[in-house]
Amino acid sequence: MTPEQKPVYARSCFLCKEIFTSTGKRKSSFCPECHTSPLFNVASSLLGQIRRAEKAGLSANVTFEQWLSTLDFFEGMCAYCQIVPYKCIDHFFPFELGGGTTWDNIAPACHGCNHRKGSHLPEEILQPDELERVRTYLYTRFDMEVTR
Ligand SMILES: [Zn+2]
Ligand SMILES: [Zn+2]
Numbered sequence: 001m002t003p004e005q006k007p008v009y010a011r012s013c014f015l016c017k018e019i020f021t022s023t024g025k026r027k028s029s030f031c032p033e034c035h036t037s038p039l040f041n042v043a044s045s046l047l048g049q050i051r052r053a054e055k056a057g058l059s060a061n062v063t064f065e066q067w068l069s070t071l072d073f074f075e076g077m078c079a080y081c082q083i084v085p086y087k088c089i090d091h092f093f094p095f096e097l098g099g100g101t102t103w104d105n106i107a108p109a110c111h112g113c114n115h116r117k118g119s120h121l122p123e124e125i126l127q128p129d130e131l132e133r134v135r136t137y138l139y140t141r142f143d144m145e146v147t148r
Helices: 040-055 064-073 111-117 128-147
Strands: 008-012 019-023 088-091 106-109
Touching: 040 064, 040 088, 064 106, 064 128, 088 111, 106 111, 106 128
Parallel strands: none
Antiparallel strands: 008 019, 088 106
16 A cells, blocks of 8 residues: 555445445544534434443444434423423433443433433432333333334
8 A cells, every 4th residue: 555545434324324435544423414414413422322332331222213213202302301402311221330322221311310310220319200201111112122
């Protein structure tokens, strides 16, 4: 290889799934078009949580479409208090205790609720109605995953 030749990577875009090529040392997970997509920030923070779980050796198999359907279900609001728009991805069963980034374990949360949960078990910290609502939703995701 001559010094002018840079390695070329063929990758599947995390957002649109199209194959694109990139050169250079920084491998991107998004094609150039998706970098300017309105959904880029949503996809990028999900990918961040997927990578974080992978690094910790936890399950990380949620797809972008699955996460969008969860956001849709909670109408873009915090799944816990339901009064503040969601700001971050909460691991229902805490990440610190081994909860992975899977469709049946992540919920949209506001900063307040995310902080309130911390690394506590959901049963320890949530109001009964919050616990019931989010748990019911997530548990039915699990059924959808295994019966697919
Ligand atoms: Zn793309
Ligand atoms: Zn909240």
